[in-house]
Amino acid sequence: MLFGVGVLATILIFARNMRLLFCMAMPFGRGCENVFDMSLNIIVLAKQVPDTRNVGAQAMNADGTINRAALPAIFNPDDLGALEQALQLKDKNPGSRVTVLTMGPKRATELLREALYRGADEAVLLSDSAFAGADTLATSYALTTAIRKIGDFDIILCGRQAIDGDTAQVGPQVAQQLAIPQVTYVRKVQAVENGTAVVERAIENGVELLKAPLPLLLTVDGTASPCRPCNAYRMLRFHRAATAQEQAADDYKYSAQAQADEALTIKEWALADVNGDAARCGLSGSPTKVKAVTNIVFKVKESKRYTADGEQIKSLVAELLANHTIG
Amino acid sequence: MNNILVYCEVRDAHVAEVSLELLSEGRRLADKLGVQLEAVALGCGLQGVPAEVFPYGVDTLHLFDDARLSPYTTLPYAEALSKLVRENDYQIFLLGATIEGRDLAPRLTAELHCGLTADCTSLEIGDYEDRKSGTTIKNLLYQIRPAFGGNIVATIVNPHHRPQMATVREGVMPLSVVRGSDYASTVVQHAVADYISDAAFVVSVMERHVQPPQNNLKSAPIVVAGGYGVGSKENFEQLFALAHLLHGEVGATRAAVDAGYTTRDRQIGQTGLTVRPKVYFACGISGQVQHIAGMQESGVIISINSDPDAPINAIADYVITGRVEEVVPQIITYYQQKQ
Incomplete structure (x- = not known):
């Protein structure tokens, strides 16, 4: 009794x-x-990126530079794969909690809301002008301070790389700074049991099955399962999710709901909130510097023109054979 | 002297081709700077490595030979390399932009607190004017890479941190043998226990399956490549027929691979292979910069496209304006007739 x-x-x-x-x-x-x-604390690192895969003429400035504003800002594709692996782990391990962390400008709350629609439990925005202009090392430093503030974690998942930089560096750099093992190019987290993860990853011309102890950082590559779609019920609830600053704005209509539902508050942390060292952040904390950015120029050739007409192709094949291009 | 270090990736006890390309480039840079070229290899059964790397002009080769170092896992390799770099204070450290190199290099930069440029396509030595301090830093490594999805090219420098680290894509640096294999260089066999703690071996490989490449695209003299404009998987079969006839290989753009017309191992371009065949057939390829980056050094470029103004036509030697499924079978027919 x-x-x-x-x-x-x-x-x-x-x-x-x-x-x-x-x-x-x-x-x-x-x-x-x-x-x-079996519950796990999972942190997903995500980035809002310009959609560099479809840079049309309207996104190029006359001087050859790119007009970022003309490109849609999207959830980095590999990071969506990381979120899906996190949500699958949560499905298999009841009681698990998925926290999505992003570093970026205020508008990156769009990405955090999308993560909530898809199934994340909590969202954190790391935002401060001190972080601007960061290279990968300064970015990974800032993210590491925020992860330490989140505290307890078993697994950190992030995309292999972001489509605006394609560097694939931030994941391993975070793992090193947290002094935890990493597995990159992960295709699937097969199981997490008794403090150990079994993961499948890509290697050159093959695959590998690895066993690694928790806590652990995984970077997920593009061959992993695509992310589940936004859930309509979660959209109804979380479209009201906002940072405290956004909630204080005059046009925020959901103050009552946000007070009743703590999950509608997106945490927003600045440099001081994560006890970061300004000297290691942003442009000044970045070892790499951009010396020059140039437009791509290709050598233009004088080309011979033909049509699909039979006689023309016949003469072309004859020429290619005669000058030993083919044959 | 602050030398240059190149990481040699070992696959089945042989040095990967990308590492030999890097040694060739490393030798060129070392000569320019008047320093020595050093190389490092980790693994098990590395007896053959010296003879493989010395022709490329390596002055000192560091070996870490231990059964536990094969297959590769991140932490032991990172421990050994960070200690080696700290001991020797290299000014430049190059790795291949392979899965292994891209796993290892960023971990090392966080450990060594230095800058890293990923996926470089070109390296040069030059000066850098530091506007903040008003000083000019001489003989820096210019790390040149495509940026922003391949739409622009950026030159990156690491003015104040050493080593200057870069990963370099496979196939972009030409191989260059500078010495006979009997050239006497120094081999340093390191005691693994002095460099790597037992605690580093926490991640274990349970299974490993490697499938040799299914095609010979990288070294094929003739490449018949198809883009989204080919239209279907069935039409792609015609490209295979032409490639077979010409003893070439079939390549593809990312759009064609994404559309499921062929397999990803045939992708040419910035996120795929870099090829420089004698002849390149560009079938239904519009010519996005990301694709052109992987084939622009081809000898003769033949573009087949229904759009007479396709951007790729600007760099083509021959342009056939027409539908791929009409033109390719005709080329096959006339070729067979002429032979």
């Missing part, structure tokens, strides 16, 4: 902590955590 009351009280006190609830709800709960508690 005494035991029962204790359990009930514990459930009430820690009702918001699923990890403890799972453990304590079992009779003689001591030591059961390893067996029954």
Whole structure:
């Protein structure tokens, strides 16, 4: 009887902590955590990027530079794959929590809302003018400080690379700064059990199955499963999600709902909130500098022109044979 | 002297071709700077490595030979390399932009706190004017790479941090043998236990499956490449027929691969292979910069496109304006007749 009351009280006190609830709800709960508690704290690193895959003429300035404003800002494709792996882990491990972290300007809340629509539990925006102009090392430093503030994590998932830089550097750099192992080019997280993950990754001309201990950072490549779509019910709820600053704006209509539903608040952290060292952030904290950016110029050739007419192609083939281009 | 270090990727006890390309480039840069070229290889059973790398002008080769270093895992390699770099204070450190190089290099830069440029297509030595301090830094490594999805080219420098690290794409640097294989260079066999802690071996490879490349696209003298304009997987069969007839290989653009017309291992361009065949047939390829980046050094370029103003026509030697499915079968027919 005494035991029962204790359990009930514990459930009430820690009702918001699923990890403890799972453990304590079992009779003689001591030591059961390893067996029954499969919940994971997962952090997904995501980036809002200009859609560089379809740079049309309207996105090019007359001087050959790119007009970023003319390109749509999208959820980086590989990061969506990382989010899907996180959500699959959550499906398999009840009680897991998926937190999406992005660094970017204020408008990156669009990406965070999209992550919430697709199934993420929590969203964090890391935003400060001190982060502007960061190369990969300065970016990874800033993200690492934010991850430390989030605190408890088992797995960090991120995309292999972002389509605006294609560097594939931030994931491994974060892993090093957190002093945890990394596995890159992951196609699928096969299982997470007893503090160990089994993952499938691409290697040159092949695949590999790796076993790695938690905590662990994984970068997910484009061959992983595509992300599940936005869920309509979640859209109804989370289109109201906003940072405290956005909620304070005059045109924010959902103050009552946001007060009743804590999940509608997107956390926003600046440099001071994550105890970051300004000297390691942004342009000044970046070892690499851009010396020059040039437009791509190809050598234009004088070409011989033909039509699809039979006689013309016949003469072309004869010429190619005669000058030993083919044959 | 602050030398140049090149990481040699070892596959099945042989040095990967991209690493030999990097050694060739490293030798050129070392001569320009008046320094030595050093190389490092990790793995198991590396007896054959010296003879493979010395012809490319390596002055000192560092070897870490241990059963636990094959197959590759990140942490032990990162520990050994960061210690080696700290001991020798290299000014430049180059790795291949392969899966292995792109896994290892960023981890090292975070450890060594230095800058890294990914996927370079060209390297040069030059000066840099630091506007902030008003000084000019001499003999920096210019790391040149496509940026912003390949729509522009950026030149990156690391003015104040060493080593200057870069990964370089496979196939963009020409191989250049500068010495006979009997050239006496120094081999340093390192004691692995001095460089790598046991704790670094926490990630284990359970299974590994490698399939040799299914095509010979990279070294084919004739490439018949198709783009989205080919229209279907069935039409792509005609490209295979032409390639077979000419003893060539079939390549594709990313759009054609994404459309499912052929497999990803045939993709040519910035995110695929770089090829420089004697003859390049561009069938139904409009000519996005990302594709042209992977084939512009082809000898003779023949464009087959229904759009007479397709951008690729500007760099083509021969332009046939017509539909791929009409033109390619005719080329096959007339070729067979003439032979």
